[in-house]
């Protein structure tokens with residue numbers, strides 16, 4: 610279905626009121642392939658969205674916004690240890706997590722209640738509470754935009770990193786995810802090392818998939834705004850990774866600064882840095898910094914993408930001035 614002059618207000622969780630010249634939604638891979646060969650697709654800029662939970666629209670979009678309604682969760686392979694679930698890109702992420710938990714399959718329970726759709730999960734390697742999508746992705750099926758041909762990427766070919774993948778790097782804008790196959794454990798191995806999770810699980814005594822899911826949902830509800838009530842895109846910034854020398858200097862100056870070692874260096878908490886520069890709970894017109902989690906910028910209604918972008922620049926600037934650390938947005942500016 611192709612629509613002209615379509616409002617994106619309910620297609621981005623920030624609630625930015627902009628239009629797209631064309632909006633195309635499809636139910637099958639064949640419909641997508643067919644569309645990619647038509648003149649509207651060939652002559653215009655294309656942008657594929659999922660739940661619109663990681664985008665900031667700065668103005669009307671002049672090209673075509675595509676959205677997948679490819680649905681379905683099928684068990685395509687199974688052995689003693691694992692079940693492989695092939696999931697349509699247009700499935701709501703949390704519906705899939707709920708399905709897996711109900712079937713007793715482990716691996717995605719820590720990723721409960723993340724907004725967005727399955728097709729976006731490998732693109733930005735979504736993550737929370739010590740688990741990333743890459744830990745459970747077996748393969749990603751795609752259509753190449755230029756040729757309309759199928760190409761399947763095994764997880765090892767996706768070049769996954771922190772909130773990153775080949776689909777955001779060298780192959781940016783070239784492939785559309787149609788199905789993702791996840792490899793889930795029939796006997797779950799729980800990952801409850803993340804401190805806020807560990808404390809709550811400990812008080813429970815007995816761990817189960819549904820208990821982990823419920824606790825994650827509870828933590829997220831406490832810390833993150835409900836996109837149905839307050840516009841936001843979850844974490845607006847990524848946690849910065851700095852060199853060891855800078856990290857030890859910072860530790861001397863700010864002993865309370867949260868840090869943890871990763872392969873590339875030392876990861877800092879952007880939320881902490883922003884809170885320490887005094888931005889938490891700040892508002893400017895219709896936009897602001899969420900009072901319960903400084904990493905989240907919010908639109909209380911009526912704010913523009915430019916308002917949010919302006920605020921984000923001010924925050925980046927003051928974090929840089931105070932800590933000599935550059936924080937980058939996780940959200941994609943369109």
Ligand code: EPU
Pocket residue numbers: 736737738739832833842843844845846847848867878879880881882884889901902903904939
């Ligand atoms: N912190 C503060 N002030 C704040 C927020 C955080 O001091 O306002 C400190 C906390 O005290 C803690 C540390 O920062 O020591 C980490 O905070 P938290 O556990 O809330 O996680 P986060 O690093 O702020 C990341 C992800 C979230 C994910 C959580 C849990 C990124 C950019 N964000 O946030 O992902 O849910 O960890 O794993 O990596 C998202 O990507 O949209 C998202 C919500």
